[in-house]
Amino acid sequence: MTANTAMTAIYDLVICAVSWESRNPTSLQTIGGTNYPTVFVRFASSKPATDDAKDANLAILQELCPNNQLLMLGRSTELDANIASLQAMVRDQFVRHKRPLRILLDITCLPKSYVSFLCGLGFNEDYLCRLDCLYAAGHYDLTGDASGGGPLSIVSEGEWTSIQIPFLESANTFSPVRDLVVILGGEIGYSLPFIDRYEPARLSVVFIEDGVAPDKLTGSEKAAYEDLTNQPTLVRADFKINDMIGVLGHVHDFCSKDPTRAIVGLAIGSKAQSLALALGALDLDNLEVVCRIPSSYASKDVAPTGQVFLYSIEDRFEPMGYLDAH
Numbered sequence: 001m002t003a004n005t006a007m008t009a010i011y012d013l014v015i016c017a018v019s020w021e022s023r024n025p026t027s028l029q030t031i032g033g034t035n036y037p038t039v040f041v042r043f044a045s046s047k048p049a050t051d052d053a054k055d056a057n058l059a060i061l062q063e064l065c066p067n068n069q070l071l072m073l074g075r076s077t078e079l080d081a082n083i084a085s086l087q088a089m090v091r092d093q094f095v096r097h098k099r100p101l102r103i104l105l106d107i108t109c110l111p112k113s114y115v116s117f118l119c120g121l122g123f124n125e126d127y128l129c130r131l132d133c134l135y136a137a138g139h140y141d142l143t144g145d146a147s148g149g150g151p152l153s154i155v156s157e158g159e160w161t162s163i164q165i166p167f168l169e170s171a172n173t174f175s176p177v178r179d180l181v182v183i184l185g186g187e188i189g190y191s192l193p194f195i196d197r198y199e200p201a202r203l204s205v206v207f208i209e210d211g212v213a214p215d216k217l218t219g220s221e222k223a224a225y226e227d228l229t230n231q232p233t234l235v236r237a238d239f240k241i242n243d244m245i246g247v248l249g250h251v252h253d254f255c256s257k258d259p260t261r262a263i264v265g266l267a268i269g270s271k272a273q274s275l276a277l278a279l280g281a282l283d284l285d286n287l288e289v290v291c292r293i294p295s296s297y298a299s300k301d302v303a304p305t306g307q308v309f310l311y312s313i314e315d316r317f318e319p320m321g322y323l324d325a326h
Contacts, residue, residue, distance in 0.1 A: 012097055013039065016106035016108075017043070018042040021301055024057040025060045026108065031134070042071070071085065086114070102128075107133045119131060120281070137242070140186060140302065168289040170285065170286055179201055181204040181251055192227060201233070207237070208269065209240045211241065243273070244273065251265065251276060251280040252283070255280065263287045
C-alpha cells in the first residue's frame with residue numbers, strides 16, 4: 001500500500017493496539033484515518049517508561065480516527081485475563097448489528113496471540129464475515145550480535161511459556177504421534193528449546209526469506225541455527241516476511257499428508273506468517289495453534305520501513321455477510 005490509499009471496503013469496526021513503537025500509527029496514517037467506529041486497545045505497561053510514548057501515539061491515533069473509544073486491558077502477556085473483554089466487545093457488536101461483522105484490524109503492534117485469538121473467535125463463532133488486517137513492517141535487526149554470545153533478543157525478555165489459542169484447537173487431541181510446524185522469527189536461540197520440548201516426529205520450519213544471515217550469527221545463536229537446520233526430520237521452507245498465501249499453502253500441504261496425525265503450529269515468527277497458521281487451523285482438523293508468551297516485551301523502538309500490507313480474509317460461505325452494512 002502507498003500513502004493515502006483509499007479503503008473501499010465498508011467496516012463495522014476498526015481495532016488497533018496502542019504501543020510505544022514509532023511505527024504504531026503508520027498503517028492508519030497510510031489510509032488517511034477513518035470515521036468508522038474504532039476501538040483502541042491499550043495494554044497496561046510493565047515498564048512505566050513507555051507510557052509517554054504510548055500517550056503520544058494515542059493522541060495521533062485518536063486524531064486519525066475521531067469516532068473512537070479506548071479499551072483498557074491488563075498486561076499483554078496476560079492473554080487469559082484479557083480475552084474475555086475482547087470476546088465481549090466482538091460479541092456485543094455482533095448482537096447490535098444482527099449479522100456477521102466486517103472488521104479492519106491493525107495487527108502492527110498487536111501480539112500474535114491476540115491476532116490469532118481474534119481470527120479464531122471471529123470465524124469459528126460466525127461473528128465475522130470479513131477480517132481485513134493492516135500491517136506496517138518495521139526495522140528489526142535479525143543479524144545483530146547477542147550480548148555475551150547468548151541468545152539474540154528481538155522483541156522479548158525473560159522465559160517463554162506456551163499457550164494454546166482458544167478456537168484454534170485440534171480435533172486430534174489424543175493422537176499418540178505429534179508433528180510440529182514452526183513459524184520462526186529471528187530469536188533462534190530462544191526458539192530452539194521451545195521447539196525441542198515437543199519432540200516432534202516430523203518438523204517443518206518456516207524461515208523468513210533473506211531474514212537470518214547464517215554467516216553473521218555468533219555464539220549460541222549460531223549453534224542453535226546449526227542444530228535446528230541439521231534436524232534429520234526437518235522440512236524447511238523459506239518465504240518472504242509478508243507472504244501469507246505461500247505460508248498457508250505450505251502449512252496445508254504439510255498437515256494434509258496424514259490427516260490422522262496431530263500437528264502443533266508454533267506461531268513465533270512474523271505476524272503475517274503467523275496469521276496464515278491461524279487460517280490453516282480454521283480449515284484443518286488436525287492443526288492447533290500455540291503461541292509463546294514472554295515474561296515481558298522489550299521496550300525497543302521499532303521504526304517503520306515504509307511498507308504497509310493489507311490482508312483480506314473473507315468468509316464467502318456466510319450469506320449474511322452480503323447484507324449491506326448500512
